[in-house]
Amino acid sequence: RKEVEQDPGPFNVPEGATVAFNCTYSNSASQSFFWYRQDCRKEPKLLMSVYSSGNEDGRFTAQLNRASQYISLLIRDSKLSDSATYLCVALSYNTDKLIFGTGTRLQVFP
């Protein structure tokens, strides 16, 4: 079983739609969580950290449920520029390694 699992998608949604991605992690020692965004053939870019209390940054909301070992990302009012692969990432408490999911592809169409 992979340490971080995501639905690879693709999610094809129209502009203005709300879309949610889920992610599960298997290592309870994971300390911190992040969502990164990766455009085709580019480097991953930090989108937001994920806190237990939930956090929001504009149209993006991230949630963490430690009991269920589950992370989510909600994107409201999707824009064409949101089209990318979204990577769920766990930071191991013991090793400081970032463990990446394989990503969820989002395609927003006009």
Place this chain on the structure above:
Amino acid sequence: NAGVMQNPRHLVRRRGQEARLRCSPMKGHSHVYWYRQLPEEGLKFMVYLQKENIIDESGMPKERFSAEFPKEGPSILRIQQVVRGDSAAYFCASSPRREGSEQYFGPGTRLTVT
């Protein structure tokens, strides 16, 4: 504040040659991480270094791969006697501290082995 810099951006090597990939972390960052991304796959951790020290190399192949982060200069990932399977994007990331830090990625080096 310049971001993480990597060079070269693209590198072509023939089988058996050596590949040297360089990474300069963000200013003020002393922690460097190398990741490899194979086509259509996720990023995989390779090695974590601090200045002059390898902290964790559990993701590095046992042979042909080495990494260093000298006191002065960039971090270097060296691949000796490259094979076709080494073709991938190699990303470097840096962070200012260890515990729970966000990591910032460089643009990557795309290695193609012919």
